[in-house]
């Protein structure tokens with residue numbers, strides 16, 4: 001089984017709407033783009049594809065996935081299933097492309113928390129995707145392993161994060177050879193005692209929230225009000241682990257302003 005990284009940026013990607021700073025002005029000039037955080041799993045034995053997050057840039061991300069996986073003629077089933085962490089725009093708006101106006105998928109399995117499923121059912125345009133069976137919601141209970149693809153087990157771990165519309169999950173993906181953690185959005189590693197240890201337990205490779213570097217990239221924001229662990233703090237906290245396991249800790253979900 002292969003893991004594919006289809007995006008590494010924060011919800012708004014890069015260039016970011018309205019940003020005229022060098023980070024985005026230069027990217028616009030050069031035609032360079034970074035897509036919102038998104039992973040996929042490909043099983044070369046069966047051709048099965050799992051998408052983790054449906055971002056606003058789902059079209060080029062799926063095109064890239066199909067190219068890398070050598071997938072052709074998938075028609076109305078661009079992937080076999082989708083996992084969603086939470087209801088912030090960079091993480092689920094792409095679901096709209098599964099609707100009648102675009103891919104018109106047929107009961108595409110979408111795995112998410114019961115609260116996110118409730119939100120999607122109750123609000124347009126997402127509720128229509130459920131009613132007309134473009135997507136089929138599968139509610140996953142926290143810390144109860146499920147298997148969205150044969151040979152892959154996934155566990156959702158709830159994490160603290162701004163939760164107006166839904167709660168937020170991190171996912172642990174256990175394949176035949178490796179276990180991968182995906183936690184693109186979290187308010188803090190220490191809000192709940194033991195959370196970071198729980199998240200990293202048994203994990204070979206972790207993709208961690210790296211929205212902001214050290215806060216200096218946001219001169220107008222009060223550092224104490226930034227609701228993400230700063231990259232420099234995460235690096236400090238996990239330095240021993242990083243040294244012992246080179247390549248095991250990777251950063252994802254970088255804000256357009258993040259100098260890293």
Ligand SMILES: [Zn+2]
Nearest residue numbers: 011088090185
């Ligand atoms: Zn996000």
Ligand SMILES: [Zn+2]
Nearest residue numbers: 019023024256
């Ligand atoms: Zn920018």
Ligand SMILES: [Zn+2]
Nearest residue numbers: 086088161185
């Ligand atoms: Zn978020």
